[in-house]
Structure formats: structure tokens, C-alpha cells
Amino acid sequence: MYKYDQYDQTIVDARVEEFREQVGRRLSGELSEDQFKPLRLMNGLYLQLHAYMLRVAIPYGTLDSRQMRMLAHIARKYDRDYGHFTTRQNLQYNWIKLEDAPDILADLASVEMHAIQTSGNCIRNISSDQFAGAAADEVEDPRPWAELLRQWSTFHPEFSYLPRKFKIAVIASDQDRAAMRLHDIGLQVVRNNKGETGFKFYVGGGMGRTPIVAPLISEFVPATDLLSYTEACLRVYNRYGRRDNIYKARIKILLHEIGADEYRRQVEEEFAHVKTLGLDPPASEFERIAAHFAPPAWESGLPDTVDRSNVDFAQWVDQNVTAHKAPGYAVVTISLKPIDGIPGDASSAQIDLMADLAETYSFDELRVTHAQNIVLPNVRKADLLTMWQKLVDAKLADANIDLVTDIIACPGLDYCSLANARSIPVAQKIAARFADPARQRDIGELKLKISGCINACGHHHAGHIGILGVDRKGTENYQLLLGGSGAEDASLGKIAGPGFDEDGIVDAVERTIEKYRDLRQEGERFLDTYRRVGMDPFKEAIYG
Amino acid sequence: MVNALRFRDDSAHEEPAVTFETFLGQTNATAVRLEPGDDARELIPHLDRLALIEVSFPKFRDGRGYSAARILRESGYTGELRASGDILVDQILYLRRCGFDSFIADAELDEAAVDRALGRYGDVYQKAADGRSPVWALRHG
Ligand code: SF4
Numbered sequence: 140m141y142k143y144d145q146y147d148q149t150i151v152d153a154r155v156e157e158f159r160e161q162v163g164r165r166l167s168g169e170l171s172e173d174q175f176k177p178l179r180l181m182n183g184l185y186l187q188l189h190a191y192m193l194r195v196a197i198p199y200g201t202l203d204s205r206q207m208r209m210l211a212h213i214a215r216k217y218d219r220d221y222g223h224f225t226t227r228q229n230l231q232y233n234w235i236k237l238e239d240a241p242d243i244l245a246d247l248a249s250v251e252m253h254a255i256q257t258s259g260n261c262i263r264n265i266s267s268d269q270f271a272g273a274a275a276d277e278v279e280d281p282r283p284w285a286e287l288l289r290q291w292s293t294f295h296p297e298f299s300y301l302p303r304k305f306k307i308a309v310i311a312s313d314q315d316r317a318a319m320r321l322h323d324i325g326l327q328v329v330r331n332n333k334g335e336t337g338f339k340f341y342v343g344g345g346m347g348r349t350p351i352v353a354p355l356i357s358e359f360v361p362a363t364d365l366l367s368y369t370e371a372c373l374r375v376y377n378r379y380g381r382r383d384n385i386y387k388a389r390i391k392i393l394l395h396e397i398g399a400d401e402y403r404r405q406v407e408e409e410f411a412h413v414k415t416l417g418l419d420p421p422a423s424e425f426e427r428i429a430a431h432f433a434p435p436a437w438e439s440g441l442p443d444t445v446d447r448s449n450v451d452f453a454q455w456v457d458q459n460v461t462a463h464k465a466p467g468y469a470v471v472t473i474s475l476k477p478i479d480g481i482p483g484d485a486s487s488a489q490i491d492l493m494a495d496l497a498e499t500y501s502f503d504e505l506r507v508t509h510a511q512n513i514v515l516p517n518v519r520k521a522d523l524l525t526m527w528q529k530l531v532d533a534k535l536a537d538a539n540i541d542l543v544t545d546i547i548a549c550p551g552l553d554y555c556s557l558a559n560a561r562s563i564p565v566a567q568k569i570a571a572r573f574a575d576p577a578r579q580r581d582i583g584e585l586k587l588k589i590s591g592c593i594n595a596c597g598h599h600h601a602g603h604i605g606i607l608g609v610d611r612k613g614t615e616n617y618q619l620l621l622g623g624s625g626a627e628d629a630s631l632g633k634i635a636g637p638g639f640d641e642d643g644i645v646d647a648v649e650r651t652i653e654k655y656r657d658l659r660q661e662g663e664r665f666l667d668t669y670r671r672v673g674m675d676p677f678k679e680a681i682y683g
Numbered sequence: 684m685v686n687a688l689r690f691r692d693d694s695a696h697e698e699p700a701v702t703f704e705t706f707l708g709q710t711n712a713t714a715v716r717l718e719p720g721d722d723a724r725e726l727i728p729h730l731d732r733l734a735l736i737e738v739s740f741p742k743f744r745d746g747r748g749y750s751a752a753r754i755l756r757e758s759g760y761t762g763e764l765r766a767s768g769d770i771l772v773d774q775i776l777y778l779r780r781c782g783f784d785s786f787i788a789d790a791e792l793d794e795a796a797v798d799r800a801l802g803r804y805g806d807v808y809q810k811a812a813d814g815r816s817p818v819w820a821l822r823h824g
Contacts (some may be wrong), residue, residue, distance in 0.1 A: 144822070145823070146806050146818040146821065147818075149805060149806065150804060150806060153804050153805070154805050156803075157800075157803055161773075162797075174771075177743070177744075177773075178773055227821070260744070260746075261739075275746060280762070290808045290809075290818070290819075291808060291809050293808050294777075294804070294808065295808075295809055296749065296776070296777035296778075296780035296781050296809075296811045297746075297749045297750055297753055297777075297781055297811065298746075298749075299749075299777055300744055300746025300749065300774075300777075301746060302746075302747065366809075374750050377746060377747060377749070378747055378750050378751075382719075382747075412757070416757060416810065417810065418809065418810050420820075420823075421819070421823055422819075423823050423824060424819040426821075427822065453726055481793045494752070513787065524724035
């Protein structure tokens with residue numbers, strides 16, 4: 140894992156002091172809320188329906204037990220004893236007092252964390268594959284590149300007042316676990332036929348009001364040009380992205396309007412100039428960062444089998460454990476989706492427990508996934524049973540990863556000031572309807588995603604089944620979308636028909652799933668069946 | 684409290700800035716004013732006779748002027764580069780890094796606060812137009 144050196148630490152500490160001063164000016168009345176707003180937004184502090192919300196950056200979703208424990212400590216001391224893991228691999232606190240915010244940032248800085256650029260029209264926290272470093276299918280660990288981009292984008296003077304927020308994801312496998320092509324820039328680390336490292340550049344993806352799967356802008360950008368090429372991509376956007384309408388300000392609209400070919404031409408022209416400026420660090424800097432991500436000292440000769448005699452344990456292994464590249468090891472995903480819980484929420488005690496497990500069983504590393512779960516990337520297979528028992532005691536052993544109850548849901552109208560409808564109660568009702576584990580397993584992989592408004596923080600467009608909360612003449616109404624995917628076969632869901640009320644949407648989801656069970660052929664997931672038969676049979680089942 | 688700040692040793696340029704369109708249509712002006720939608724690159728052939736380029740920020744949120752400034756500095760412009768309009772204390776560091784060396788703000792600025800903001804960060808992560816070495820260069824001597 141990356142460790143700050145004196146430069147990184149000094150910069151983050153300076154930020155804490157700067158924000159402390161800004162908050163002081165606000166509390167004394169020297170700054171009005173209007174003047175303070177852009178400043179607090181640069182530090183991830185939002186004013187929500189009931190209180191301030193603070194969004195903490197978890198760069199590329201990676202953290203260690205010390206950092207995890209600090210998140211628990213902050214939840215306990217300054218919030219209501221829990222935190223919410225988000226679809227951008229960050230953590231949000233929902234009940235923050237303005238006067239506490241500087242102390243919270245100071246606590247975060249003491250464990251090399253911050254809330255820099257977790258909001259505002261700037262380059263946001265870089266996201267990545269939650270299995271990075273452990274996945275058998277990766278070209279290399281993508282996180283050193285993400286860290287290089289994190290540093291480059293931090294307080295970038297030219298790109299802090301972009302037309303709109305800007306999200307970058309970096310992956311290194313053909314299998315996409317990070318919804319990479321639904322980002323403003325999606326990067327895939329690849330090797331060319333000479334064995335050199337470079338990047339596939341996808342630009343202009345995104346969800347929200349106008350969902351678009353990013354087109355490929357460059358087949359291969361050499362690693363030595365990464366920052367210059369990214370800078371060129373951003374400069375074209377900063378100069379020509381629309382600023383007249385907030386809904387048309389994301390880079391995807393620019394690409395949509397001028398076309399991918401014209402955008403590429405402009406980027407290439409800008410790149411030819413930018414490359415002469417010496418913006419790319421030397422290879423030694425990348426090597427310095429990469430050394431922090433060296434694989435842990437995996438033991439050899441470990442047993443590669445798991446004792447499956449406990450049925451509940453075996454089912455959890457089947458659902459929540461993924462192959463690791465080192466023999467004898469496994470990647471564990473801890474579900475934050477208990478049937479009666481709030482997707483992505485964890486109590487301080489649970490956060491502490493996960494920190495303990497990471498320290499004891501996973502070389503002190505944890506990951507946050509965009510599906511709002513937690514990963515322990517390096518667990519010995521021999522330790523799985525003991526660890527699972529501890530998860531059972533902490534009510535963290537739901538065996539439902541990628542099943543219908545592993546629901547992504549945004550905070551919605553329970554917290555969010557932009558929401559049209561509540562997301563959490565809908566998620567809970569659907570989870571309750573499908574609570575029977577045998578039924579969930581029979582249905583198989585099904586990614587269900589709920590957003591409380593068109594902003595799509597709950598990734599509803601990318602759900603095999605997506606639900607969008609809308610406002611219909613002052614009442615909450617829910618639209619059903621089918622056929623989306625955020626994976627390597629990325630696609631956008633289509634609206635099935637007229638919307639439903641809260642109970643109606645739960646019934647509609649059930650009818651959709653029952654129809655799939657009627658229609659499916661051997662080995663087909665819901666998404667496969669939908670792609671084979673199309674919308675009509677489902678429409679008939681739902682509305683017929 | 685002041686509206687104008689200048690970080691240059693030479694004396695201020697007296698000639699008023701003409702609009703971008705006027706400038707491109709007439710050949711003898713030495714000062715020009717860019718609006719956010721104007722293409723700074725069109726000035727590149729004329730940089731050696733320009734003494735003042737003023738870039739307007741009608742709203743602080745509109746960041747196009749940051750790119751305009753860098754493009755001008757990257758093209759070798761060494762004259763006065765002025766940001767004018769909705770300029771706030773907390774933007775001045777980034778504006779300076781992009782190459783601006785004078786400011787005329789709609790609302791008064793607290794000079795002490797500006798000094799603190801400019802001195803806050805001893806090091807920076809990326810190269811820009813202010814000649815500062817990024818930390819990656821410092822790390823590798
Ligand atoms: S999707 Fe809408 S309701 Fe949900 S968190 Fe985002 S802005 Fe709020």
C-alpha cells in the first residue's frame with residue numbers, strides 16, 4: 140500500500156489548516172453560506188436535508204486497518220456510530236457538525252487520509268478494481284497508476300473549475316469490476332506487442348440524465364505519456380465543455396456533440412503541444428510508487444482446498460470468495476447487504492471488526508467496492524472458516540454477493556437534498572421479498588441498482604435490473620429498467636414502461652424475475668436471458 | 684483591502700485593452716481582453732507585440748481562463764497576464780500557478796489572506812506555468 144512521504148503529509152496537513160481557517164471565517168460570520176459553499180465543497184462537505192455530510196476519499200478503494208479504525212473512531216466520536224460506503228469507493232458520514240469538520244480532517248490526516256476533491260467540479264477520487272493486486276486476470280496491479288494520477292490531480296491549478304465533476308477509473312484486466320467505461324475517463328492498463336505498458340483510453344462515459352458508455356479514444360497511450368495525454372483530454376474539455384446548462388456539462392455531452400473522432404483529433408493536437416512541456420514524471424517516480432504496491436509475502440506450500448463440511452460456510456464460500464492469483468489464498472468479499480440493513484452502511488463496531496480481520500488474516504489490507512461491500516484481498520484458504528465464524532458473530536456473513544439482495548442503493552430521500560424518492564426502503568422491501576437464500580441462489584447473478592433521482596449515484600442504468608426514483612406530481616414513483624451492465628459487456632438499461640409506487644415496484648421486480656425463471660436456458664443469467672429474448676416478454680409479465 | 688494586485692516589477696501598462704475581435708481586426712493594439720469563449724491560441728502569432736492580456740472571469744466557476752493563461756505562457760508570452768472579474772482569495776493560488784501575474788477583482792481582497800493563501804502550500808504535485816518544481820522532481824533530485 141502507498142505510504143505518504145514528507146511531501147504528501149505536508150500537503151495534506153496544510154489542507155487541514157486551510158480548511159480550519161475557512162470554517163473559522165464561516166463560524167464568525169465573516170463568510171456567508173454563499174461564499175463558504177464553494178470552499179466546503181472542495182473538502183467534501185455537503186449540506187444535506189438534515190445535517191452536513193462529509194465524504195472521505197478512499198483512494199482507489201484501498202485502505203489498511205489503521206485507517207479503517209480511524210473511520211470507526213470518527214463515526215463514534217462525531218457521527219451516529221456508523222458510516223456509509225459509497226458507489227465511488229468512498230465513505231460518507233451523514234450527521235456532521237460544521238465546527239467538528241476541521242478536527243475530523245485532522246484525525247484523517249493523522250492516518251494519511253483526506254477529503255480533498257470528493258466534491259466540486261474537479262477531478263474526483265480515482266477509482267479502481269477492488270481485486271487489484273490479487274486478481275488472477277490482471278496484467279499488473281493498476282493502483283500505482285491510480286496513485287500517480289491521484290497526485291497529479293490533487294490541487295491541479297488548471298482543472299479545479301471544470302464545467303462539471305470529473306471521474307477517472309483505472310483497471311488492468313479484461314474483466315471490468317469497476318464500471319470503467321461509465322467514467323469520464325476509463326483507463327485499462329495493457330501491453331502492446333513489444334511488451335510495453337500503456338493504456339487504452341476510454342473517454343466520455345457516465346450515467347446521470349444522459350447515460351453513455353465511453354468510446355475508445357486511444358488504443359494505446361504509452362505509460363510515459365500518461366499524464367500528458369490525460370492533461371490534453373482535460374484541457375480540451377475545460378475549454379470546450381458546455382457551461383450553459385448543468386445537465387449538459389459533463390464531458391460525455393461534449394463528445395456526443397462533436398463526435399469521438401473530432402474529440403480525438405483535438406486531443407491529439409493538444410497532446411502534441413503538451414508533450415513538449417515535460418509534465419510526465421521519470422520512470423523512477425513510478426517505480427517508487429509501485430514499490431509500495433509490491434505483493435505481500437504470500438506463503439508457498441499452503442493447502443489449496445477448503446473444508447466444505449459446514450453447509451452454511453460452503454454456501455458463503457461459493458458466493459463471497461473469489462479466486463486469488465497465489466495458490467492457497469482467496470479473495471473474500473464481506474457483504475454490507477444484510478436483508479434488513481441499509482446497503483453500504485456499517486457500524487463503528489463492524490468497521491473495527493473488519494479492520495481486525497484485515498490485520499489478522501489479510502496482510503493488513505482492505506478494499507471498498509463500487510457495489511458498497513468490503514474486500515479482504517489476501518486471505519489464506521486455511522483461515523476462511525475461522526474468519527467466517529467471526530463474521531457470523533458480527534452479522535457480516537450474508538452469502539449474497541452479486542445475488543438479487545446485494546443491492547446498490549444511493550442514500551436517496553432519507554438523506555439527500557437532490558432526491559426525488561427514497562431508495563433505502565425500496566432496497567429493504569426487495570431484500571425482504573427475496574430473503575430466502577435458496578431462492579436467491581436459484582435466481583443466480585442479478586445486479587439490482589437503485590437511484591433516488593436522475594443523478595444516478597445508485598448506478599441504475601448499469602443494473603441488470605435498475606430502479607429510478609422520480610417525482611410524479613408530488614409523490615414518489617419508481618421506474619423499472621432492464622438490461623444494463625457496468626461490466627466489460629457494458630450496456631445501458633431500458634425503461635420497461637410506466638412507473639410504480641413503492642409496493643408496486645417490488646411486485647414488478649418479482650414478476651420480472653419469475654419471468655426470467657420461466658424463460659431461462661441452461662446456464663443463463665438474468666442478463667443473458669434478457670439479451671436473448673428482449674424486453675417484450677418481460678413487459679407482458681409486468682404489465683400484461 | 685484592495686481590488687488590484689500586481690506581481691510584476693515593470694510599470695503598469697497604460698493603454699486600455701481592446702476586445703478580442705477588435706484586436707484581431709486591427710494591428711497596432713498592445714493590450715487585449717479575452718472573454719471566456721475567446722480562443723487564446725489565435726493570439727499566438729501576435730504575442731511579441733502584446734504587453735497586456737486581460738482574461739475576464741465573469742463568474743469564478745467558469746474556469747476556461749485557467750487554460751487560456753497556460754496556453755499563452757506555454758507559447759512564450761512574458762507580458763502582463765491579468766485576471767479580472769469575479770476573483771476570490773481562494774482562487775488566486777491556482778491563477779498564479781497558471782501564469783497570471785496581476786488581478787483586478789470585483790470585490791475587495793484582503794491582502795493578508797492572499798499572502799497566506801499563496802504561501803500555504805510549500806510544494807505542488809504537478810508542473811504548471813509558474814516554474815515550480817513538482818514533488819516528483821524534488822523526490823528524484
Ligand atoms: S442519485 Fe440522486 S438521490 Fe441518490 S444520492 Fe445521488 S443525487 Fe441523491
